[in-house]
Amino acid sequence: MDGATVDAFDLDEFLPYRLCVAANHVGREFAERYRREFGISIAEWRVLAHLSQTGPVSVREINAAVDMDKSKISRAAARLQAAGHITKQENPRDRRLVELSLTATGQDLLTRLIPVAREYQAELTARLGPDAQGVADALVRLAGQDAT
Amino acid sequence: MDGATVDAFDLDEFLPYRLCVAANHVGREFAERYRREFGISIAEWRVLAHLSQTGPVSVREINAAVDMDKSKISRAAARLQAAGHITKQENPRDRRLVELSLTATGQDLLTRLIPVAREYQAELTARLGPDAQGVADALVRLAGQDAT
DNA sequence: ACGGAGTCGTTGCAAGGTCAACAATTGACC
DNA sequence: GGTCAATTGTTGACCTTGCAACGACTCCGT
Numbered sequence: 001m002d003g004a005t006v007d008a009f010d011l012d013e014f015l016p017y018r019l020c021v022a023a024n025h026v027g028r029e030f031a032e033r034y035r036r037e038f039g040i041s042i043a044e045w046r047v048l049a050h051l052s053q054t055g056p057v058s059v060r061e062i063n064a065a066v067d068m069d070k071s072k073i074s075r076a077a078a079r080l081q082a083a084g085h086i087t088k089q090e091n092p093r094d095r096r097l098v099e100l101s102l103t104a105t106g107q108d109l110l111t112r113l114i115p116v117a118r119e120y121q122a123e124l125t126a127r128l129g130p131d132a133q134g135v136a137d138a139l140v141r142l143a144g145q146d147a148t
Numbered sequence: 149m150d151g152a153t154v155d156a157f158d159l160d161e162f163l164p165y166r167l168c169v170a171a172n173h174v175g176r177e178f179a180e181r182y183r184r185e186f187g188i189s190i191a192e193w194r195v196l197a198h199l200s201q202t203g204p205v206s207v208r209e210i211n212a213a214v215d216m217d218k219s220k221i222s223r224a225a226a227r228l229q230a231a232g233h234i235t236k237q238e239n240p241r242d243r244r245l246v247e248l249s250l251t252a253t254g255q256d257l258l259t260r261l262i263p264v265a266r267e268y269q270a271e272l273t274a275r276l277g278p279d280a281q282g283v284a285d286a287l288v289r290l291a292g293q294d295a296t
Numbered sequence: 297a298c299g300g301a302g303t304c305g306t307t308g309c310a311a312g313g314t315c316a317a318c319a320a321t322t323g324a325c326c
Numbered sequence: 327g328g329t330c331a332a333t334t335g336t337t338g339a340c341c342t343t344g345c346a347a348c349g350a351c352t353c354c355g356t
Contacts, residue, residue: 009258009265011194015174015273018284020175020215023170024171025290026291053157059304067172074305096305110157117162124290127292134282136161139167140166142173142272142276206334217314217315220314243334244333245321
């Protein structure tokens with residue numbers, strides 16, 4: 001007899017596994033482009049992307065909007081500041097808050113970053129074909145906070 | 149003027165981001181169950197699941213089949229051995245290889261592990277509704293090795 | 297005005313992951 | 327048969343992440 005004496009479980013069919021593999025692969029692919037072309041990490045990219053939408057924001061707001069620990073945001077912001085892409089200054093109305101703002105070079109960087117992201121997004125949707133939107137919706141349902 | 153002087157980019161619509169969030173959420177949810185109920189990690193679960201399909205295998209084979217670094221597999225196997233769930237013995241035909249085999253208690257563990265995984269899978273597919281299979285297929289397309 | 301609870305961002309630390317050496321072993325080629 | 331490249335699994339070094347504690351600060355009730 002062989003060793004498969006218990007119920008076999010096909011890991012390849014297991015959704016958490018597939019999800020993890022897909023996320024790792026895509027994340028790696030994307031991170032590699034950004035690292036090579038621009039020298040920034042995913043965490044830094046997320047902070048910049050959020051800033052492109054909102055203008056100056058606090059760490060707390062990014063934390064609420066983006067799925068990242070505040071320490072991760074803090075460190076990413078420190079690196080972005082060291083690279084001259086953003087500035088950090090305390091909010092005079094509430095000195096606990098830090099306002100993160102894009103510098104001119106940060107805005108320049110974003111204008112180069114965003115087309116690359118859009119292009120990659122287009123590649124992925126092409127890879128998915130017509131179901132792309134359905135898949136995108138499904139992902140938010142999977143990440144959804146407790147079904148109500 | 150506000151700070152959004154550059155093209156805004158909506159991170160929420162970005163597939164790599166959604167994918168990462170979904171994978172993290174699902175992975176966490178699942179890992180939590182396994183940790184609480186059985187005291188094993190995802191890496192260990194993957195090794196066990198693979199063993200349930202194949203019977204005794206080498207680290208190399210798991211590495212080829214499962215998306216995990218060989219060092220990660222090696223350490224997971226060491227923990228599983230310490231816990232008495234598997235045994236490691238060198239392959240007499242090729243003494244570089246290590247054969248990982250389930251022990252009786254490992255098989256028992258698997259018979260309890262697998263239903264929980266199946267149940268969670270059912271929950272997820274329910275969350276996804278009728279598109280579930282399409283989403284599952286899409287995930288492998290996203291993880292697909294270089295489009296040909 | 298004061299004290300205490302609550303919030304914000306940073307930092308320290310432990311845990312986990314990745315990557316590259318490394319010893320042990322095998323197979324191929326001369 | 328001997329040597330050298332290639333493979334396998336483990337280990338160590340390094341980096342990142344997640345969590346909790348911390349100092350600084352605000353706000354509320356008294």
